[in-house]
């Protein structure tokens with residue numbers, strides 16, 4: 022008898038509405054972005070104003086479908102699907118249900134929803150913004166302004182060219198996974214995620230994913246030919262990012278050698294900071310992190326070379342190397358391990374000890390703080406992108422783009438190194454942790470970052486100034502690397 026009950030509710034409302042009386046009026050809908058104006062039908066029942074769903078839909082430029090059987094209207098607003106059923110106070114948005122105070126009303130063949138309530142709800146669930154001015158009888162709509170506009174794919178003689186059209190020049194970064202996903206992070210990018218995934222870039226691309234983060238957007242392309250070599254460029258007039266997929270050669274991914282577990286021979290040591298980037302500076306003696314890091318790195322290189330390993334440093338002098346260049350260098354020369362050397366710092370003088378990080382989503386606030394500190398070197402590289410000027414923003418971006426193929430190995434390596442540091446030097450052991458370090462990002466090999474000691478702690482700053490301490494530290498890290506090599510080379514793992 023359910024149907025009967027619903028019918029009686031409908032009749033009750035219709036009868037009530039006719040008793041109270043309805044009056045209709047037009048208001049003006051304005052799209053603030055393109056200045057399009059729309060006549061919007063409203064009706065008043067009692068003292069509640071209802072808006073025509075059809076006109077609302079035109080204003081926000083979405084698609085409206087009406088299913089007569091369920092008496093349900095569906096608004097497809099791109100990233101959001103909204104369902105409204107006739108004479109029901111419930112509005113379904115994705116998998117959530119919102120309960121409006123006033124029910125939708127069907128009149129003269131059109132569905133009306135309570136204007137103020139519906140505008141409030143829309144502002145909560147849509148990316149664009151609606152502002153209702155009752156006195157001026159006007160409803161403004163400010164759509165979200167996307168700067169990632171369009172995608173295109175063309176066949177070329179040696180492969181494909183994918184173009185990402187932008188409304189302005191945006192910085193980007195990319196990573197190609199072993200599974201053949203090309204992930205492009207566009208800083209400051211604003212993307213209509215649902216529009217992007219609807220593009221068909223076959224046969225070059227099997228599928229597309231799009232993500233909107235607070236400070237960046239990510240486009241992910243699953244490439245048909247994962248052995249293809251990829252070249253990415255930024256171009257102007259119009260602003261765009263081009264991805265050349267060369268399928269004619271059988272070159273490996275971006276010419277980056279795959280990591281050889283059974284052959285750990287070439288180690289890249291990355292002395293943190295350098296040049297205009299001092300890193301952290303000691304409280305008591307004003308010791309610079311960049312100098313300590315370089316000295317320990319050189320000592321570490323010497324020990325490893327003696328043990329028969331090939332070692333390359335990302336810098337051998339007091340020069341500035343952009344963070345991205347450090348792993349690029351390691352990738353280019355086909356390094357087997359990447360070890361970044363730093364000294365930790367804290368706003369408080371008391372924290373002390375050594376700690377080794379591997380790349381992952383920073384899981385606690387402290388690890389995030391360390392990542393933000395080390396990542397801040399990027400502000401020396403970026404002058405024109407405000408997103409890079411704020412440390413917190415940056416660490417946020419980084420946590421979004423974190424990708425590491427060698428998480429397990431990186432975690433193992435950090436654990437082994439930390440164990441040996443603990444054995445070698447008499448400072449507190451802070452263990453290992455994971456954090457989203459930019460410098461480790463894009464490393465196509467196990468990568469770790471060693472915070473040798475706290476330069477902000479006067480006691481440890483003093484230790485860092487001692488060559489005997491730096492030597493012991495280098496020996497500890499070296500022993501960890503050698504241990505790791507041993508384990509992975511002879512463990513029989515493939």
Ligand SMILES: [Zn+2]
Pocket residue numbers: 293294300301310362363364394395
């Ligand atoms: Zn550092």
